[in-house]
Amino acid sequence: MKQPGTLREALGRLVDEGRVKQPEGGWPSPPAFSEQEEPWHLRALSGLGAWLAAGLFLIFLFAVFSHSQVLLPGLLLLAGAVWMRRLAPGGFAHQLAFASSLAGQVLVITGLFDVLEAGWAAYLLVVCLEILLIAVFPDPAHRFVSTVLGVIVLLVWVIDRGHGDLVHLLVACLMAGSLWLWLQETSVTVSGWGPVLRPVAYGLTACLLAILTVPAGFPDPVSHHWWISSLVLGAGLILLAYRILIALGLEGDGRLAGLLLGGLLLIAALSVGAPGIPGALLILLLGHHRGNRPLMGFALIFLALFLSHFYYSLKLTLLVKSGVLAATGLVLLVWRRLLAAQFGREANV
Amino acid sequence: MQPNWLERPATRTRLHRLAEAGVIDQPALDRALALAGLLPVRQTWRSFVDRLLLLLGVVFLLAGVIFFFAYNWAFLGRFAKFGLIEVGLLLAAGVAWHQGVERLTGQAATLAAALLLGAFLAVFGQTYQTGADAYQLFGTWALLATPWVLLARFQPLWLLWLALLNATLLLWALQTWEPRNLAVCYLLAFLLDSAALAGWELSARRGIGGLGGDWPRGFLTVGALFFVVVGNGIFTFDDRIEWAGVGWSLATLLHLGFVGFCLSFYRRRRFDALVLAASLFSVIVVVTMWLIELVPFEGKWALLIGLAVVAETAGAAAWLRAVAAKEKP
Numbered sequence: 259m260k261q262p263g264t265l266r267e268a269l270g271r272l273v274d275e276g277r278v279k280q281p282e283g284g285w286p287s288p289p290a291f292s293e294q295e296e297p298w299h300l301r302a303l304s305g306l307g308a309w310l311a312a313g314l315f316l317i318f319l320f321a322v323f324s325h326s327q328v329l330l331p332g333l334l335l336l337a338g339a340v341w342m343r344r345l346a347p348g349g350f351a352h353q354l355a356f357a358s359s360l361a362g363q364v365l366v367i368t369g370l371f372d373v374l375e376a377g378w379a380a381y382l383l384v385v386c387l388e389i390l391l392i393a394v395f396p397d398p399a400h401r402f403v404s405t406v407l408g409v410i411v412l413l414v415w416v417i418d419r420g421h422g423d424l425v426h427l428l429v430a431c432l433m434a435g436s437l438w439l440w441l442q443e444t445s446v447t448v449s450g451w452g453p454v455l456r457p458v459a460y461g462l463t464a465c466l467l468a469i470l471t472v473p474a475g476f477p478d479p480v481s482h483h484w485w486i487s488s489l490v491l492g493a494g495l496i497l498l499a500y501r502i503l504i505a506l507g508l509e510g511d512g513r514l515a516g517l518l519l520g521g522l523l524l525i526a527a528l529s530v531g532a533p534g535i536p537g538a539l540l541i542l543l544l545g546h547h548r549g550n551r552p553l554m555g556f557a558l559i560f561l562a563l564f565l566s567h568f569y570y571s572l573k574l575t576l577l578v579k580s581g582v583l584a585a586t587g588l589v590l591l592v593w594r595r596l597l598a599a600q601f602g603r604e605a606n607v
Numbered sequence: 608m609q610p611n612w613l614e615r616p617a618t619r620t621r622l623h624r625l626a627e628a629g630v631i632d633q634p635a636l637d638r639a640l641a642l643a644g645l646l647p648v649r650q651t652w653r654s655f656v657d658r659l660l661l662l663l664g665v666v667f668l669l670a671g672v673i674f675f676f677a678y679n680w681a682f683l684g685r686f687a688k689f690g691l692i693e694v695g696l697l698l699a700a701g702v703a704w705h706q707g708v709e710r711l712t713g714q715a716a717t718l719a720a721a722l723l724l725g726a727f728l729a730v731f732g733q734t735y736q737t738g739a740d741a742y743q744l745f746g747t748w749a750l751l752a753t754p755w756v757l758l759a760r761f762q763p764l765w766l767l768w769l770a771l772l773n774a775t776l777l778l779w780a781l782q783t784w785e786p787r788n789l790a791v792c793y794l795l796a797f798l799l800d801s802a803a804l805a806g807w808e809l810s811a812r813r814g815i816g817g818l819g820g821d822w823p824r825g826f827l828t829v830g831a832l833f834f835v836v837v838g839n840g841i842f843t844f845d846d847r848i849e850w851a852g853v854g855w856s857l858a859t860l861l862h863l864g865f866v867g868f869c870l871s872f873y874r875r876r877r878f879d880a881l882v883l884a885a886s887l888f889s890v891i892v893v894v895t896m897w898l899i900e901l902v903p904f905e906g907k908w909a910l911l912i913g914l915a916v917v918a919e920t921a922g923a924a925a926w927l928r929a930v931a932a933k934e935k936p
Contacts, residue, residue, distance in 0.1 A: 261644045265621060266613040268639050269631075277635045286630060287612055299884035300927050306888055307920025310895065314913030321906030349921040357917050444640070447623045448633045506649050539663075546655050549619070549645045565670055569677070576678035584671025590664035594657060601653055 296398075298552055304353065305399040311353075312360035319365060329369025335362035340394050356400055359391070363407065381415040384408075398457040405461025413469065422481040425469065429487045429533070432466040433494045433540070435459075440548050441501060463541060463553060467560040470537040471567050482573075484533050491536035492526025498540060502547050514600055521593040528586050531574055534564035535586060617643040658711060662763075665715045669722045676730050685734045692727045696720055703759070714761035721752040721764060725771075742778035745771050762823055769803050773830075790845070790854055793838035794861065800831035801865055808877075821879065828869065828882045832889040835862045843896045859893070866890055878934045880927065887923040891916060 262268040269285060272278040323331055339359035342351050367384055374380040388408035392401050409432065416424045439446065439459035446455050470487070472480050499518050503509045529535035538561040545553030568579060615621060619640065626636040640646045647655065672695060676688065683691075699720035706713035725748045732739050739747075749771035756768045773796055780792035804827040839862055842848065842855035869886040873879040895916055902908045 262617055262642055264614050265617050265625070268617040268622070268643055269613070269625075271642055272631065272635050272639060275638070277638055278631055285613060286628070296928070297880045297931065299881045300924055300931070303884040303888050303927070304920060304924050307891060307916060307923070310891070311913040311916040311920070314895075314909045314916065317909035318906045318913070321909075349925045350918060353921040353924070354914075354917045357913065444626070444633050444636045448626045448636060450627055452623055452627060502652070506652060508649075535667075542659065546647060546652075549640070549647060565666075569674065576674050577680060580671045580674035580678060582671070583667045583674060587664045587666070587668030587671055590660045590667060594660035594664060597656060597660070 301399040301402075304356065304397075305403060308353065308356040308360055308399070311357035312364070315357060315361040316364055319361060323365075325368055326372050327369075328365040329373060332362045332365025332367075332369055335359075336366060336391075338362075340391075343395055343397060343400075352397070355395075356397060359395060359400060360403070363387070363391070367411075376418070378415070378419075381411055384411045392454065392458060396453070398453065401454065401457035402461045402464075405458045406465055409461070409465040409469075417480055423483055423486070425472070425480050426483065426486040426490065429466065429469060430490045432462050432469070433491060435462045436466055436541075437494060437498060437544065440544050440550070440553075441498075443548060460552075463544075464556060467534075467537060467541060467556060470534045471560070471564055484573075485530040487533040488526065488530045488536060491533055491540055492522065492529075495526065495536050495540045495543070496522050498543055498547070502543065505547070514597075517593075517596055517600060521589065521596075524589050524593075525586060528582060528589065531578070532564075532568060532582055534561070534568065538564065619643075619645050661711060661715055665719050669719055672723065673726055676726050679733065688730050688734070689727075692723055692730060696723045696727065699723060708759045708761075714759050714764070717755050717759035718761060718764050718767070721755050721767060724748060724752055740778070740782055742775050742782060745778060746775040749775060765807075766823060766826065769800070769827075772799060788848075790838045790841035790848070790858070793834045793841070794858060797831050797834035797838065797861065797865075800827055800834060803827055804831060808872075824879060825881045825885075829885050831865065832885055835865065836889050836892055839893055840896050843900050862889070862893060874930055878930075880931055883927055883930065884923075887927070891919045891923065894919065 262271050269278065269280070273280050319328070319331065319335075335358055339355045339362055342358070343355035346352070346355070366387065370380045370383055374383075385408050388404040388411070391404045395401065395404070409428075412428060413425070416422065416428060436459060439455055439462065443452075443456070443459075446452050470491075496519065499522060500509070500515075503511075503515060503518070508514055525539065526536055538557045541557035541560070542554055545551070545557060565583075568583075569576075571579070574582075617639070622631075622636060622639050622643065622645075625631050625639075626633070631639060637646075641648065672692075676692070699716045702716035703713045703720060706716065708714055708717055725744075728744055728748055728751075731737065732744060749768055752764075752768060752771070756764050776795055776799055777792050780795060781789065784791070804824065807823060807827060835858060839855065839858040842851050842858050845851065848854060866886045866889065869882050873882040873886075895912060898912045898915065902912070
């Protein structure tokens with residue numbers, strides 16, 4: 259059957275299938291429907307421009323105030339930015355609000371760490387501030403940045419306090435948050451929380467992938483037990499594969515489920531020292547499942563970065579790393595042959 | 608005139624907006640997304656999994672091979688090393704020949720052969736201490752891989768080949784010239800990538816070379832813009848370069864010419880929002896660098912330049928929004 263090209267055709271098909279009743283007075287125009295949806299390139303331009311401007315503002319602000327004086331000006335700047343973004347019309351005001359908010363956040367974070375002597379309360383307050391900003395600053399790029407800043411603060415706390423193994427709890431939380439938000443995308447949308455939670459979902463996913471480069475690229479200052487993250491991600495991968503089977507109505511196919519489970523378990527076992535592999539696979543599958551190309555792009559770029567960082571990892575010798583990668587590659591190729599044979603058998607039935 | 612909202616294409620954002628407004632409920636939204644082809648069905652999954660496993664399998668396997676030879680295991684003699692790589696090369700070439708380079712499996716095998724060729728050259732240099740410079744390794748690799756690149760007509764292989772040429776050029780310039788002339792290296796890399804973009808557009812329009820799709824264009828444009836902006840920045844800030852004024856003028860002319868082409872071609876002939884956004888952002892960066900160099904850079908000037916960046920970004924975003932609104936009904 260032909261794919262509906264326009265909204266009229268899509269709604270018509272839903273009416274034909276009995277999923278929606280057409281109102282007698284015709285379809286109501288949704289609010290703000292005339293607004294053009296913004297492509298991600300535009301949001302990226304706005305975010306990069308805001309960071310550039312914020313950097314320049316900070317040079318000015320730090321020339322005027324000393325480190326111990328910046329908390330109050332930072333709070334005032336933040337409050338002004340939120341007010342401007344919510345009430346002032348126009349592109350210039352919104353862009354100025356974005357840049358001022360970033361500069362204000364840097365001032366507030368510097369001030370809090372100075373006043374509270376970098377104690378746990380400073381970290382907690384910064385995370386609370388970022389959550390508050392996600393709620394009150396109605397801009398997708400800003401919400402993404404706030405999510406990323408919040409996670410960075412948590413990661414710095416984990417490193418700074420010497421609780422390195424807590425990073426695996428952070429990985430588990432980021433994975434659970436990403437999976438939940440993306441798998442519930444349509445119910446989140448219907449509930450009206452889509453504009454708030456979608457950028458948060460992107461932020462959590464980006465942070466998850468970024469954190470997974472930590473074991474690969476450094477002489478491991480954070481944790482010596484990255485196998486925990488590998489197992490967590492492997493479990494997430496299996497859970498996601500099961501959800502996909504349910505969505506495709508294939509959960510009753512024991513042979514296919516066995517093939518998938520066996521392959522994923524092997525990948526999880528092989529990549530015990532390389533959590534980036536199950537991480538990248540998880541986000542690739544999630545992106546395809548939700549028809550979300552930017553997510554898949556994130557995963558592919560991350561995979562390239564992970565492999566180049568993995569090369570320099572000092573935890574494993576190049577020989578062991580070579581074995582992990584080659585064995586994973588072989589498993590994937592054999593797995594492909596087995597799945598092709600399974601699909602071929604289905605087609606012949 | 609804007610068309611009636613019902614006549615607009617059923618995109619993901621618009622269907623989400625309908626659900627947010629309560630026009631359709633969650634099951635209807637799921638169904639509408641599937642109907643509009645925005646969520647994968649069984650057949651799409653089958654083809655995706657097949658491609659994903661093949662490409663990732665080949666990438667991981669080859670990465671493993673490269674890591675293995677980088678380990679330079681003393682246990683293995685030179686004949687064993689060469690034998691292993693050559694068997695891999697023959698195997699990859701055999702699979703490509705057997706499957707045919709029109710099929711994905713054959714293309715992936717050709718990619719594998721091209722990567723193994725690099726491993727072979729590296730091990731050759733390592734074993735016989737040929738004294739060859741790094742740029743010679745990359746240049747020879749690019750040269751020897753050229754027939755396979757032409758034969759396979761596979762976009763990842765084209766991009767690998769271009770990356771090898773970029774590496775050759777940058778390493779050659781860095782090694783044979785004074786380090787302070789780094790800016791010239793970046794301008795040469797810009798010229799290479801912009802020529803590759805022009806070649807890619809011409810080939811894609813004529814349907815030759817297996818080129819198509821949108822993603823290589825983004826890579827090439829962002830790469831070219833990166834090199835020309837960094838080159839411009841070095842000419843702007845590095846006082847040690849005697850002929851910095853000439854270099855800066857040349858870099859600015861090249862940059863403006865390229866941005867002018869992008870803003871015209873990718874707005875009128877072939878709309879691409881990523882290229883337009885990247886071009887505009889590169890102009891904002893170059894103008895900012897120029898302002899920083901022009902004024903005595905201190906507190907109040909930083910604030911003023913920051914405000915200029917805000918105005919430029921807001922103007923660029925407004926223009927992009929207007930262009931996108933015209934492009935997509």
